Each structure stands twice: as C-alpha cells, then as structure tokens.
Amino acid sequence: MCKTFSCIIGIDRRVTWKFGIDSHSELVTIAGYKDCTADLNAMEFARVEITPDNNNYLFPDAWTLKVDESITPSWMTIKHNDACWLAHKQWLKQLDKIIVRKEIVNPFQLKPPAKITKRHISLLKNWDSVRDSVWDSVRDSVRASVGDSVGDSVWDSVWASVRA
Numbered sequence: 001m002c003k004t005f006s007c008i009i010g011i012d013r014r015v016t017w018k019f020g021i022d023s024h025s026e027l028v029t030i031a032g033y034k035d036c037t038a039d040l041n042a043m044e045f046a047r048v049e050i051t052p053d054n055n056n057y058l059f060p061d062a063w064t065l066k067v068d069e070s071i072t073p074s075w076m077t078i079k080h081n082d083a084c085w086l087a088h089k090q091w092l093k094q095l096d097k098i099i100v101r102k103e104i105v106n107p108f109q110l111k112p113p114a115k116i117t118k119r120h121i122s123l124l125k126n127w128d129s130v131r132d133s134v135w136d137s138v139r140d141s142v143r144a145s146v147g148d149s150v151g152d153s154v155w156d157s158v159w160a161s162v163r164a
Contacts, residue, residue, distance in 0.1 A: 003049040004057060005091050006068070008033065009080050010045045015087040019094045024068065043073045046080075050088045058101050063088070 007017035008027045016031035024047040028035055036042035047068040052060030065081055065088075067073075107127070113120065 003051045005050045005088055007048050007050075007084055007087050008045045009048055009076070009084055011073075011075050013080055013083045015083050017087050017091060019091060040071060040073070043075075046073050046076055048084045050084065057095075058099070058103075 004022055005017070006022045006024055006027065007015050008024065008031050009015050010031070010033070014031075016027050018027065018030060021027060021030075027047075028045070031045065033045050036044060048065060049068050050063050050065045052062070053064055054061045065084055067076065
C-alpha cells in the first residue's frame with residue numbers, strides 16, 4: 001500500500017511526485033514510464049516512499065526512505081536518494097501550508113474545571129452549533145445524493161416498464 005509521500009525516481013534522477021497523490025501507478029502514468037519493474041535489466045524507475053518512523057505525520061520523530069520494490073535497482077545511488085529527499089522537502093513545505101500541528105483533544109476526556117464559567121458555556125454552545133452545522137450539511141448532502149440516485153433509478157425503471 002502506498003504511503004502519503006510516494007514518488008517515482010528515474011535512472012536520470014528525475015523525481016515525479018504530486019501533492020495529494022500517493023499511488024505509484026498514477027505517478028508512473030504522470031511520468032510517462034512504461035512499467036518494466038518485473039525485469040531488473042529493463043527498470044527505468046523505482047517506486048520510493050518516505051515515511052515517519054513513528055507513523056505520526058503531525059509530529060514525526062524521523063523520516064525513512066524506502067524503495068517500494070521487491071529489489072532495489074542496481075543503478076540506484078545516494079544521488080538518487082538525495083533527489084528523493086529534496087522532493088520530500090518540497091512536499092513538506094506544501095503540507096505545512098495546510099496542516100495544523102496541534103494535538104487532537106477529545107473534550108469529553110478532559111477533567112472538568114472546578115468552576116464552570118460563562119466562557120465554558122460559550123465554548124460549549126459554539127461547539128454544539130458547529131456540530132449541528134456539520135451534521136445538517138452531511139445529512140442534506142447524503143439526502144440529495146441518495147435522493148437523486150434512487151429517484152433517477154426508480155424513474156428509469158418505472159418509465160421503462162410503462163413504455164414496455
């Protein structure tokens with residue numbers, strides 16, 4: 001299974017990656033390679049992944065580069081690894097633009113304060129209104145999607161039987 005940062009590295013050290021795509025198959029297509037990875041002598045590229053050792057993308061301890069092939073191509077050198085690390089650094093810059101590095105806290109696992117203040121009540125009301133808003137949005141979206149899909153299907157089925 002492909003990891004969040006996946007790339008393709010060619011013999012020529014050209015690295016292909018795209019933010020939001022972790023599928024090596026898609027990257028092979030984007031790069032325009034013919035997949036010859038079953039033949040060691042014909043390998044033009046290698047699949048590479050760089051992942052945090054602790055599997056925590058919010059707070060990684062260290063990163064590890066892994067060739068995601070049954071064998072590492074004989075042409076793969078430290079310079080190829082360096083090119084992958086450089087691509088990973090660019091990927092991290094894009095990731096840091098959208099990710100919020102804060103611990104996720106379940107408010108129901110926190111010890112309640114000794115005294116409930118107006119601020120606590122305000123925060124709870126705000127949380128409740130966000131929850132209701134998200135629930136309403138999801139419910140409306142699912143209702144519309146299922147309604148359209150089922151409605152079209154039933155209409156097509158009924159119309160086909162009426163015409164027949």
